[in-house]
Amino acid sequence: MNNSSFSLLFSRKYGVFDMYDKNDVQVLGCEPLYNGFFKCNKFTIKHKLFNGEWSQVIQREFFERGKAAALLAYDKKRDAVILVEQFRFGAMDSQRSPWLFELIAGMIDEGQTAEEVAKREAFEEAGLVVDECQFMLSYYVSPGGTTETIDIFIADVDSENVQGIFGLEDEGEDIKVHVVPREEAYQWVQSGKIDNATTIIGLQWLQLNYKEGLKI
Template structure:
């Protein structure tokens, strides 16, 4: 199997730097024949690392979801307000676990003391560097409700507490249509019967 040593970055040109950044790369890579590819050019969206939390109430078999406006879904023909797991970008000097603990409080008023790493994945590796570290934590959802978020970041986030079965039904029907949440809820569907050690 090939690795990073089988790729040569020949040039990198910044195209945009704002809230996000985008670079144009000229590169070549090894082919499965063992030869090198011709130079190719690709734009790469530099999104960074994110972390997400599946807040699961084991005692009541419920999950905490958040709902917020998402610009990327505005042309979907459906609502751009999406139901999601708690998530955020990892700040410099902060771990993924610290990020989900911070975001749980900012987005849902949840105080998380312990969480368990689930998995890490690339969101869209064909053109973006973004990765997500996904965690799960046991929470008490009894009094979880309201609208949260940081006004300084333009956040307006509504909390929903729903049964695990209803949340997974929303995955199956397409009401939940974003990768982080689908992956987290599918993981829960596969693992909840094993008595999660969280």
């Protein structure tokens, strides 16, 4: 028996082809651990196993950050992207610098859509007025420890006069805007100069799709 045949038999025997969903999880308890700007909760749960039985009772602590939206501002005419640079304390251990090159992004407030937030942050972080943007993708940041998701959008912008320092003073923001040729920005991904997930994902998506005639 070859490996592919063995894998198929194993999958059929143990139900790997079955698609479990949230109805196959039992939340037995939730203990608040911290409630400030962010939240942290300890959940007591059990879930279905691939053999059809239930797991033992397990506990997981989760960082409840909320949901965020990001925008890849892309100038199709000049084939350049707009990146923002700002200090991130979480990158203090970086061998390069805790000042990161990122996509425009922000947290989604109650009552707002992800697209609205992407447009709002474009103005607050880069002085850009964005009328239309196209949904790119959504992903879980780190589902082993946080419920946060990020929706990424892309918009066609005019980068000719984009420059300066932006951000909200009352939020302690100090954001510098950069206009970077698309190919150079992707080289920064390859070299590790850009090392944060949202920006890597957005620029990889653009590198794969910019020749396909974006709808923006």
